[in-house]
Amino acid sequence: MKSEVVVVGGGAIGVCCALELARRGTEVTLLERGEELASGASSGNAGLLCPSHSAPIANPASVRNGLRWMLKPDSPFYLRPRPGVASWLARFVKASTPARAAEGTRIIRELSVAGLELHAQLAGEGLSTGFERRGILNVYETEAGFALARAHADTLGVPAEVLGRGETRELEPAVGERVAGGVYFPDEAHCDPLAFVYAVGRAAREAGATIETAVAVSGLRRSNGGLAVDTSRGTIHAGTVVLAAGAWTSQLAAPLGVFLPQEGGKGYHLDLEPAPGDPKIPISLDEAHVIATPLPGRLRLSGTLELAGLDTSISRTRVEAIRRAAARVLAIDGERVELEAWAGLRPCTPDGLPVIGRPYGVEPLVLATGHARKGLSLSPITGRLVAELLAGEPPSLDLAPLSPDRFRPLLPSFRR
Numbered sequence: 537m538k539s540e541v542v543v544v545g546g547g548a549i550g551v552c553c554a555l556e557l558a559r560r561g562t563e564v565t566l567l568e569r570g571e572e573l574a575s576g577a578s579s580g581n582a583g584l585l586c587p588s589h590s591a592p593i594a595n596p597a598s599v600r601n602g603l604r605w606m607l608k609p610d611s612p613f614y615l616r617p618r619p620g621v622a623s624w625l626a627r628f629v630k631a632s633t634p635a636r637a638a639e640g641t642r643i644i645r646e647l648s649v650a651g652l653e654l655h656a657q658l659a660g661e662g663l664s665t666g667f668e669r670r671g672i673l674n675v676y677e678t679e680a681g682f683a684l685a686r687a688h689a690d691t692l693g694v695p696a697e698v699l700g701r702g703e704t705r706e707l708e709p710a711v712g713e714r715v716a717g718g719v720y721f722p723d724e725a726h727c728d729p730l731a732f733v734y735a736v737g738r739a740a741r742e743a744g745a746t747i748e749t750a751v752a753v754s755g756l757r758r759s760n761g762g763l764a765v766d767t768s769r770g771t772i773h774a775g776t777v778v779l780a781a782g783a784w785t786s787q788l789a790a791p792l793g794v795f796l797p798q799e800g801g802k803g804y805h806l807d808l809e810p811a812p813g814d815p816k817i818p819i820s821l822d823e824a825h826v827i828a829t830p831l832p833g834r835l836r837l838s839g840t841l842e843l844a845g846l847d848t849s850i851s852r853t854r855v856e857a858i859r860r861a862a863a864r865v866l867a868i869d870g871e872r873v874e875l876e877a878w879a880g881l882r883p884c885t886p887d888g889l890p891v892i893g894r895p896y897g898v899e900p901l902v903l904a905t906g907h908a909r910k911g912l913s914l915s916p917i918t919g920r921l922v923a924e925l926l927a928g929e930p931p932s933l934d935l936a937p938l939s940p941d942r943f944r945p946l947l948p949s950f951r952r
C-alpha cells in the first residue's frame with residue numbers, strides 16, 4: 537500500500553495535521569494504534585486554551601519547586617529516579633534560566649494565540665469540539681501567591697483582570713471564602729478534549745483523509761526516497777511520514793538516526809459527577825497546580841507532572857492529592873461520586889518547546905511533538921505549520937526555535 541503522507545498518532549496533534557493536509561488536497565493516511573482516536577494524552581487533559589499559561593516547563597520556578605517536591609509522592613511535580621532520565625534532566629536544568637524561559641514563554645504564547653483563534657474557527661465551522669469562550673480564572677490561596685500574580689498580570693500579553701476575594705467570588709460563586717484573590721483572563725477558552733479529537737478526526741475524514749485505528753506502527757525504514765512504515769497490518773510506503781506519536785515519538789524516530797530527548801510527563805485527572813454549585817468558568821489553582829474544568833456531564837480535576845518514563849499506571853496518592861487541593865477551594869465533599877481516574881503522558885522536551893520540523897538528514901520525516909502542557913491549545917496551529925512545511929509554503933510562524941536539530945546527542949551513536 538502507498539500514501540503520499542502517513543501521520544503516525546491519532547491524538548490532538550495527529551488529527552490536526554491530517555485535517556490541514558487533507559484540506560490542501562494531500563493524500564494522507566493517519567494510523568493510530570488504539571481502538572479509538574485519542575488513546576494517549578489528548579483524551580483526558582484539562583481542556584484549557586489559554587495563552588496566559590505559556591511558561592515552558594523549563595523555568596527557574598520549576599527547578600526551585602522541583603528540588604523541593606521531587607521525591608514527595610503527593611507533590612505536583614515528581615521524578616521517579618531512573619538512570620535514563622539523568623541526561624534529560626541535565627538539559628532541562630540548563631534550559632531553565634530566566635532568559636531562556638522568557639524567550640520560551642514568548643514563543644509558546646505566540647503559538648497559543650494563533651492556536652486559540654484556529655480553535656474558534658473550527659468551532660465556528662460547526663465542529664462539535666465543546667469550545668466555550670468563558671475565560672479562565674486563576675485563583676490564589678495565599679496572599680503571597682496573589683501578590684506575585686497581581687504584579688505579573690499585565691506582563692502576560694493577554695487581557696487580564698485582577699480581582700480581590702469578593703470580586704473573584706462574585707465572578708465565580710463556586711470559589712470558597714478561603715481564597716486571597718484571582719486573575720481573570722476573559723478572552724480565553726476551553727473545550728472538551730475528547731470531543732475535539734473526534735470532531736477533527738471526522739472533519740479530516742470528510743476532507744478525504746484515511747483514518748485507521750487499531751493499527752500499530754512497529755518501525756520506519758528508508759525506502760525509495762520515502763519511508764516504509766511497518767505496521768501490525770503490513771507495510772505502507774509513504775512519501776513523507778509525520779510522527780505525531782506523543783511521548784512515544786522518540787522511540788519511533790531513533791532507528792532513523794534521529795535524536796529526540798523527550799520524557800513522558802505523567803498527569804492525572806479525576807472526573808467527578810457534576811453538582812449544581814460547580815464552577816462555570818475553568819479554574820486554575822495556581823499554587824497547587826490543579827485545574828478544575830466544567831465539562832459536559834462531569835467536573836474534571838487535573839494536575840501533577842511526574843517524570844516516570846512511559847508508565848501510565850495510576851497513583852491513588854496523587855489522585856487524592858489533586859482532589860484534596862480542589863476541595864480547599866471548591867465545594868467538593870467526600871460524598872461526590874468519582875466517575876473516572878485517568879493518567880496520560882505529556883510529551884516533554886527538556887527545553888519545554890515543541891518540536892515541529894524535518895530532522896537533518898531524514899528528508900521524508902517531519903516531527904510534530906513535544907507540546908508538553910500545551911498540546912491541545914497548539915494542535916490546530918501545529919497542523920497548519922506542518923501542512924505549510926510539506927507544501928513548501930513560508931511558515932505562518934517562525935519554525936527555527938522548534939527545529940528538531942536543536943538537540944545534540946551526548947554520545948556519538950546517532951547519525952547526523
Ligand SMILES: Cc1cc2nc3c(=O)[nH]c(=O)nc-3n(C[C@H](O)[C@H](O)[C@H](O)COP(=O)(O)OP(=O)(O)OC[C@H]3O[C@@H](n4cnc5c(N)ncnc54)[C@H](O)[C@@H]3O)c2cc1C
Pocket residue numbers: 544545546547548549550567568569570573574575576577578579580581582583584585751752753754780781782783784788801802803804805838839879880881882883904905906907908909910911912913914
Ligand atoms: C493532566 C493533563 C492536563 C493537560 N491539560 C492541558 C490543557 O489544559 N491544555 C492543553 O493545551 N494541553 C493540556 N495537556 C497537554 C496535552 O494533553 C498534550 O500536550 C497533548 O495531548 C499531546 O498530544 P499528542 O497528539 O502529541 O499526543 P497524544 O495525545 O499522546 O497522542 C499520541 C498518539 O499516538 C499513538 N501512538 C503512539 N505510538 C504509536 C504507534 N507506534 N503506532 C500508532 N499509534 C501510536 C498513541 O496511541 C496516541 O493516541 C494536558 C495533559 C495532561 C496529562
